[in-house]
């Protein structure tokens with residue numbers, strides 16, 4: 507390696523697995539150069555969360571990071587770890603610095619059939635992570651008139667009647683910004699080019715003629731002006747349609763699509779898509795900034811229950827696949843940016859070895875009920891034994 511990768515360590519069971527992956531699957535094969543940041547909760551607390559900000563800035567500097575799952579503290583965690591403060595979600599902090607969009611993609615295995623069996627290729631959900639109902643104000647209304655009032659800084663006032671209430675009801679005011687939608691669009695177009703997959707985007711612009719329509723227009727403008735030629739060259743396409751139409755098309759599709767969603771749609775549909783593919787433990791996640799900076803991680807959390815069992819000395823069979831794919835995603839991207847073919851080939855090899863291990867019947871407990879292949883007997887392995895089985899398959 508020439509340029510270091512930004513390595514963000516994390517918490518609980520995934521922290522244990524992080525170290526095992528490094529020791530068993532990375533260090534014996536790669537002359538690893540990494541700039542290490544400990545985002546484990548004790549060190550975040552010690553540094554007043556400065557380490558999280560530093561790690562995000564390092565990601566801006568180097569362009570590629572890999573992140574272990576981390577605890578987002580709540581009241582119970584403040585007590586458990588005796589924290590100075592209820593620190594913010596590290597993912598939120600990093601996203602705010604990188605201004606990125608999160609893409610979630612499943613790892614597909616021959617032998618695990620999605621609940622929609624025609625989905626033979628991955629569907630990646632890109633969720634806009636700013637605004638709409640997540641930054642809305644809402645209230646209850648009684649008899650009276652509700653108005654939408656906008657006071658422009660130049661002194662102009664715009665007033666629109668929302669509804670004349672004859673009786674009790676409810677009200678909501680939400681917003682988004684052109685800048686945030688533009689960044690979302692650029693992250694999606696960049697990611698589609700990176701993956702060489704078509705991009706679909708949908709809203710309800712026929713009903714929401716200004717709000718949702720603005721999303722449609724911004725995507726269109728940016729596509730026409732900055733990405734159309736690149737997409738044509740890459741042999742992919744961009745399609746805009748209505749949200750209800752896209753749901754019907756997705757179900758009938760074979761996958762192989764990047765599906766850009768408004769904030770609420772992404773919240774709801776990413777859980778549906780993840781479930782259809784079988785397991786949260788097989789879902790990867792990458793944060794892509796509008797300028798093309800990448801941060802790879804697993805979509806799941808720190809698997810607390812397994813960690814407490816591990817601390818008691820009990821055997822754990824926690825699935826490391828999504829975390830392995832965070833490593834391979836990051837190393838492959840680093841290789842691509844540095845023109846380091848060997849590193850890219852190693853990432854491919856490690857992914858193939860991981861899938862081969864499962865397809866031969868060796869897997870963690872969560873996959874046992876999902877995996878069915880003729881002539882293969884499923885065997886449940888502890889996490890470490892599973893990682894060692896993968897190492898044996900690295901040709």
Ligand code: NAP
Pocket residue numbers: 574575576577578579597786787803804805806807808809810811812823824825826872
């Ligand atoms: P979780 O860690 O994803 O685990 C929820 C349950 O899903 C587990 O108890 C386990 O089910 C199953 N599971 C998840 N990943 C698995 C894996 N790799 N292998 C096998 N089973 C797996 O979610 P959580 O319990 O809600 O959250 C725990 C902590 O993680 C919280 O402190 C939260 O803040 C944090 N978190 C971090 C991130 C992140 O950093 N990106 C994301 C989400 C949550 P069984 O117990 O039934 O085996």
Ligand code: MG
Pocket residue numbers: 773774777
């Ligand atoms: Mg959700």
